[in-house]
Amino acid sequence: MSTTAGTPAAPRGRVGRPRARGPVADGLAPRDGLLVAAAELFTRQGYGATTTRAIAERAGLRQASMYHYFAGKEDILAALLEGTVRPSLDLARALVAHPSAEAGAEARLWALCRADVELLCGGRHNLGALYLLPEVAAERFAAFRRVRAELKAAYRALLAGTAAAAALPGAELELRADLVFGLIEGVILIRRQDPDPAAPALAVAAADGALRLSGAPEAVVAAAATQGAALLGTLRTG
Amino acid sequence: MSTTAGTPAAPRGRVGRPRARGPVADGLAPRDGLLVAAAELFTRQGYGATTTRAIAERAGLRQASMYHYFAGKEDILAALLEGTVRPSLDLARALVAHPSAEAGAEARLWALCRADVELLCGGRHNLGALYLLPEVAAERFAAFRRVRAELKAAYRALLAGTAAAAALPGAELELRADLVFGLIEGVILIRRQDPDPAAPALAVAAADGALRLSGAPEAVVAAAATQGAALLGTLRTG
DNA sequence: ATTATCTATAGATCTATAGATAATGC
DNA sequence: ATTATCTATAGATCTATAGATAATGC
Numbered sequence: 458m459s460t461t462a463g464t465p466a467a468p469r470g471r472v473g474r475p476r477a478r479g480p481v482a483d484g485l486a487p488r489d490g491l492l493v494a495a496a497e498l499f500t501r502q503g504y505g506a507t508t509t510r511a512i513a514e515r516a517g518l519r520q521a522s523m524y525h526y527f528a529g530k531e532d533i534l535a536a537l538l539e540g541t542v543r544p545s546l547d548l549a550r551a552l553v554a555h556p557s558a559e560a561g562a563e564a565r566l567w568a569l570c571r572a573d574v575e576l577l578c579g580g581r582h583n584l585g586a587l588y589l590l591p592e593v594a595a596e597r598f599a600a601f602r603r604v605r606a607e608l609k610a611a612y613r614a615l616l617a618g619t620a621a622a623a624a625l626p627g628a629e630l631e632l633r634a635d636l637v638f639g640l641i642e643g644v645i646l647i648r649r650q651d652p653d654p655a656a657p658a659l660a661v662a663a664a665d666g667a668l669r670l671s672g673a674p675e676a677v678v679a680a681a682a683t684q685g686a687a688l689l690g691t692l693r694t695g
Numbered sequence: 696m697s698t699t700a701g702t703p704a705a706p707r708g709r710v711g712r713p714r715a716r717g718p719v720a721d722g723l724a725p726r727d728g729l730l731v732a733a734a735e736l737f738t739r740q741g742y743g744a745t746t747t748r749a750i751a752e753r754a755g756l757r758q759a760s761m762y763h764y765f766a767g768k769e770d771i772l773a774a775l776l777e778g779t780v781r782p783s784l785d786l787a788r789a790l791v792a793h794p795s796a797e798a799g800a801e802a803r804l805w806a807l808c809r810a811d812v813e814l815l816c817g818g819r820h821n822l823g824a825l826y827l828l829p830e831v832a833a834e835r836f837a838a839f840r841r842v843r844a845e846l847k848a849a850y851r852a853l854l855a856g857t858a859a860a861a862a863l864p865g866a867e868l869e870l871r872a873d874l875v876f877g878l879i880e881g882v883i884l885i886r887r888q889d890p891d892p893a894a895p896a897l898a899v900a901a902a903d904g905a906l907r908l909s910g911a912p913e914a915v916v917a918a919a920a921t922q923g924a925a926l927l928g929t930l931r932t933g
Numbered sequence: 934a935t936t937a938t939c940t941a942t943a944g945a946t947c948t949a950t951a952g953a954t955a956a957t958g959c
Numbered sequence: 960a961t962t963a964t965c966t967a968t969a970g971a972t973c974t975a976t977a978g979a980t981a982a983t984g985c
Contacts, residue, residue, distance in 0.1 A: 473937025474981040487937080503829040505743020508973060522938055524975065589827055589884060591741040632896070635885045636904045640874065643881025646827060647873045658870070666874045670908050711963025712955040725963080746947060760964055762949065939980065947972075954965065 481517040488526045490516040492540075493582065495533045500586040500649065504534060531597055538593065538601040541584045545573050546604055549611035551692060560688050562618030563668060563677055566637075567685030568692075569615060571664035573641055578648045578656045585645035612638050621672030637667050719755040726764045728754040730778075731820065733771045738824040738887065742772060769835050776831065776839040779822045783811050784842055787849035789930060798926045800856030801906060801915055804875075805923030806930075807853060809902035811879055816886045816894045823883035850876050859910030875905050 471480075485493060494515035498507040509530055510520040527533050552565045577585025587593070593601065613634040616622050622630055644663045648656075664685065668678045709718075723731060732753035736745040747768055748758040765771050790803045815823025825831070831839065851872040854860050860868055882901045886894070902923065906916045 470983060471937080472935075472983045474939060474979095476937090477939065499829070501829060501832060503741060503743050505741050505745075506830055507743075509975090510973075518937095519939060520973090521940080521975075525937065529974080586829070591737075591739060591824070591828070591887075592744055594739060594887075632900045633904075635897075636878065636882070636900060639881030639885045640878045640904075640908070641881070642884050643877030643879070644874070646880050647877045649829075649832075659873075662870045662874060666871075666878075666908050669910060670878070670904050672907060672913070674912065675910070708957060709963080710957045710961075712953095712965060713963090715965065747949090748947075756963095757965060758947090759949075759966080763963065767948080935982100935984075937980100937982080939978100941977090941979095943974105943976085945972105945974080948970090950969085951967090952965105953967095954963100956961100956963080958961075 476517060477519060478517055487516065487518065491518070491523060491526055491533065492537060495530075496537055496582045496584055496587065499534065499537070499590065500583055504530075504590050504592040534587070534590075534592070535598060535601065537584065537587055538598060539604075541577070541587065542601060542604050542608065545576055546608050546611075548572050548692070549608050552688075553611050553614050555688075555692075560684055561681070562615050563620070563671075563673060563681035564684035564688055566612070566615040566619065566671065567664045567668055567681040568688045569612065570637075570641060570667040571660045571685065572689060574644050574660035574663045575656055577641075577645050578659060583645065583648050585642075586649050589642065589645065609634070609638050612641075616671055619671055619673065620677070621674075633671060637670055640667055640670055714755060715757060716755055725754065725756065729756070729761060729764055729771065730775060733768075734775055734820045734822055734825065737772065737775070737828065738821055742768075742828050742830040772825070772828075772830070773836060773839065775822065775825055776836060777842075779815070779825065780839060780842050780846065783814055784846050784849075786810050786930070787846050790926075791849050791852050793926075793930075798922055799919070800853050801858070801909075801911060801919035802922035802926055804850070804853040804857065804909065805902045805906055805919040806926045807850065808875075808879060808905040809898045809923065810927060812882050812898035812901045813894060815879075815883050816897060821883065821886050823880075824887050827880065827883065847872070847876050850879075854909055857909055857911065858915070859912075871909060875908055878905055878908055 481490060483490065491512060495507070495512045498511055498515065507530070509523055512530070512533070513520045513523040516523075527536070549569055552569050555565060577583070577588075588605065592598075613631070616634050616637060617630060622633060625633065641663060644659060648659065661682070665678055665682060668681050669675075673681065719728060721728065729750060733745070733750045736749055736753065745768070747761055750768070750771065751758045751761040754761075765774070787807055790807050793803060815821075815826075826843065830836075851869070854872050854875060855868060860871060863871065879901060882897060886897065899920070903916055903920060906919050907913075911919065
């Protein structure tokens, strides 16, 4: 890339004292390596059971070096949570505000469900499972929980626009929105126990399921799936 | 389960050195008090973040006294897990084996879902949330996970007997069973964030939802709800 | 000079054991 | 004598800071 004149075979050097364990293969920036390591450990062993030493060591660093990048364990979890909920919320907002007469609420709800499951379960480390850690209830993560509540509101808004739910009384609608949101979170748990089902297939099945759960008859589910998939395509390219 | 028989106006004396903090009001046996305290703390703060001191103190004991009843924190979690999954599994077996021509697979699936949600969310402390702790993946709790897998198999068996699922290919059936099971687990999470929805109403809504998710049309959902509720009544009295 | 890392460690836990103590039971 | 609890504490952590060190950059 930056082939300045002079020594063409630059000694491949990195600033700073070399690592005791040698450089890491995966080529991640140190900060990203710490995030990946922490995500893996938090979701598999739990937050409290994961030590700063375990995180750092897995990222190829010594324990104390972690503090060059994060002020502590809590900051790592906060960064992970923030980074994972943001894309979901952006998409949800785009779908709720979408000025499309051609895509009904059913298709948009389908699209949100599928995209959300893909984002949450798609990565190597099932990042969505972070949302389910009990520790996230702590005061420190209130900001994240607020963003997450906004996401849930988007689910509710889309659901309210569907033909099957339009006739429901308010309390019943709320309950059904809880169930749909709960299904998506439940899917994250499926993936935790058994990483077997490929994420894309699971995402489509979950989106179909969300529509059924919302009360849509089979014909509507099929139509929403077709339109929803198309909608996702246009949103991603546009 | 302390015996309440014997002399009704006994001198109110208890064997053993008195507690430093005085006797507890809630009348639970010490072991049960520890279990209740641990359940509350594990589900709210997480397992790793909960110290033996916090558990004991909340139960009205000093930290070291906990070891009179449990060999350690892990044993407490094991006891809680075992105690909560057992009733669900007993009911599931009864429903799968039920020799009833009058109650179809749909009604039995509905009954299982409703009873499961009631058991998991019904108590004061949302015990079901214990299942979702990442720490449960540890080797120590393999026995519990096996029992839980059996419960999931019961869900799958009932689902396979429904009219909507009977025509599905095997992989598709498996995926749908995952979703139904995931919905029930997701409901536990709903309750964690917001203990607002009354457990009975939530249980009925979740059971209805599970039927919709399984592909049943509205008329079948309604029939299954009626028959399923009746079935639960007979199983509980008989 | 700047940077990324290291080593070493103080201070704060937390767990689990040892042994004392204050009740009742016989 | 038995029981349930207590106090005290050793040993094993774990977190976060201080200060040294080994690279590159200029």
